[in-house]
Amino acid sequence: MSEPRVIIDFDENDRPFQPGETISGECRLESFDFEEIKAVEVSVLWYTEGKGDEDLDVREFRRISADDLNWNEFRRPWRFAAVLPNSPLTYDGVILKIRWCVRVRIFPRRGREIVDERTFVLGELKAAQPVEK
Amino acid sequence: MSRSFRVYQKKRGNRRTGSRALGSLGELVFFGIFFLAGCAGLVLIVATVLIPEWRVNHEFVETTCVVRGKEIGSSSGDDGDVYRPEIQIEYEIAGKKYVTTTYDITGSYSSGREDKQAILKRFDIGGKYACWYDPTDPKVAVLVRGYSLFGWLILAVPVVFVLVGGGGFIYRLLHWGKSAEHRAAGNLATDLFERRGRASGDFPNVPAGADMTNSPGTRLKFRLPISTTATLKLVSIGVFCLIWNGIVLGVGFFVWRGLFGPGPVQWVPLLFLIPFALVGIFLVGLFFRQLLITTGVGQTFVEISGHPLFPGEQYDLLVSQAGRLRMNSLSAILVCEEAATYRQGTNTRTETRRVFQRELFNRKSFDIQRGLPLEEGCEMEIPVGMMHSFKSENNEINWKIVIAGNVDRWPDFEREFPVIVYPSQRTEDRGQRTEDRGQRAEGRG
Secondary structure, rough: OOOEEEEEEEOOOOOOOOOOOOEEEEEEEEOHHHHHHEEEEEEEEEEEEEEOOEEEEEEEEEEEEEEOOOHHHHOOOEEEEOOOOOOOEEEEEEOOEEEEEEEEEEEEOOOOOOEEEEOOOOOOOOOOEEEOO | OOOOOOOOOOOOOOHHOOOOOHHHHHHHHHHHHHHHHHHHHHHHHHHHHHHHHHHHHHOOOOEEEEEEEEEEEEEEEEOOOEEEEEEEEEEEEEEEEEEEEOOOOOOOOOOHHHHHHHHHHHOOOEEEEEEEEEEOOOEEEEEEEEEHHHHHHHHHHHHHHHHHHHHHHHHHHHHHOOHHHHHOOOOOOOOOOOOOOOOOOOOOOOOOOOHHEEEOOOOOOEEOOOOHHHHHHHHHHHHHHHHHHHHHHHHHHHHHHHHOOOOOOHHHHHHHHHHHHHHHHHHHHHHHHHHHHHHOOOOOEEEEEEOOOOOOEEEEEEEEOOOOEEEEEEEEEEEEEEEEEEEOOEEEEEEEEEEEEEEEEEEEEEEEEEEOOOOEEEEEEEOOOEEEEEEEEEEEEEEEEEEEEEEEOOOOEEEEEEEOOOOOOOOOHHHHHHHHHHHHHHHHH
């Protein structure tokens, strides 16, 4: 049996999104023991990377618990769509980077959580360069 | 096993490698102990101080007693000797005589022998005084009633423990097993699986900057507020300088006495003190330099034709520098800086990095007369493609206009005027693009 994996597909790949646009797509789980899944969370969020402690904020969030639906439902791909806000835009700075992503978190009944994400670009900013004072 | 259950953590932020469940459990236990300790303290104070005092004031019965003896009781503790008045009284209840040593109901010891001596002086041996006895146990009696301030003040300690411990415990319990995204989402009632037409007009995580537009300019639309950094720096240096030199002078006093007092001269403390005294002198110099920079140069005003700022748009800027100064140069610089705050152990540090700067003007070699401030105007533009202002809990992107002055025979100065930059407003066609793409996606679905 191959490794369990999460597949996140966007309807429109490889292009920067603009504020106010809708990002949509679907995610599906492959090679999972679906009966062993306790819950799945899907989020559209931004998070920071870099020198500072991580900040994150969730734009859209959905948790699907095995208590709410039949485990068989996890087999089917789920569609998602979220309207993107005006800010913050994706930023590639020197000591701070801001990333947008769709993140899927699987909670198995036993063992560690499985997290996978697919980043996308919001806005069209230039990468920053350090300058001397 | 080690991969799934790490007790220690070796990195920061989302790169943590320790067990999250164990961390949450540790916090629960910590807050739980805090809460229980608070409850225990609360019960102890209520049972030993507050209830007995209430009973004395409401249930004890008044009678007359005769003082048979008096002394100051003492007890030795870690903080030295503590005292309480001990007065032996004799009283009769229902034909039966009782003899007890008492004063107040708590019978607590405290520092200050003189206070207790003064209390004893109020009672003469053989004299008759009012006392109050417990009707359920007549051998318990007191000579004073009322509530002690100490009992109510000490109550604050367990109450804080209960609030902090209980609050932390409930918070941790509510977030038990929740992912970072779940916690961040809070009560976000959204349905990801249904197309929603929401497109908010606000700018999350862009500072509002309301105080930047509440002061109208005299020539341009707004007068920008100055950053308080320089004043804070002056106050910080001043306070640190006072504390440092206060300690050095205090220690120096005793070293001085040792140097010129009887007995052999104490050179070692003197040599030890010298580097600290030199640092103290340096701090005094630093304080006066900052004082000159902050107050010695006249006021700087910056006015702007619009705010907030948008990339790609032109703005007029007016800089006014007052004072009586011979300037080598005065320049205005548009600056963007990243600021990242991180924790290392118990320390919190903030690192900044300048990622954009553009000189707006630089005027050299001129004089400013008193009452006739220099006024220099220029145009400025935030380049398209630059990041907007941003603020989250630990990270920031700050835009500001820096006025840098080089004054002849005077310390250089820099004054900062923060501005807020919004994301580019080329959004007229965004709504249409969204609709078009939305329809295409639905078509595929």
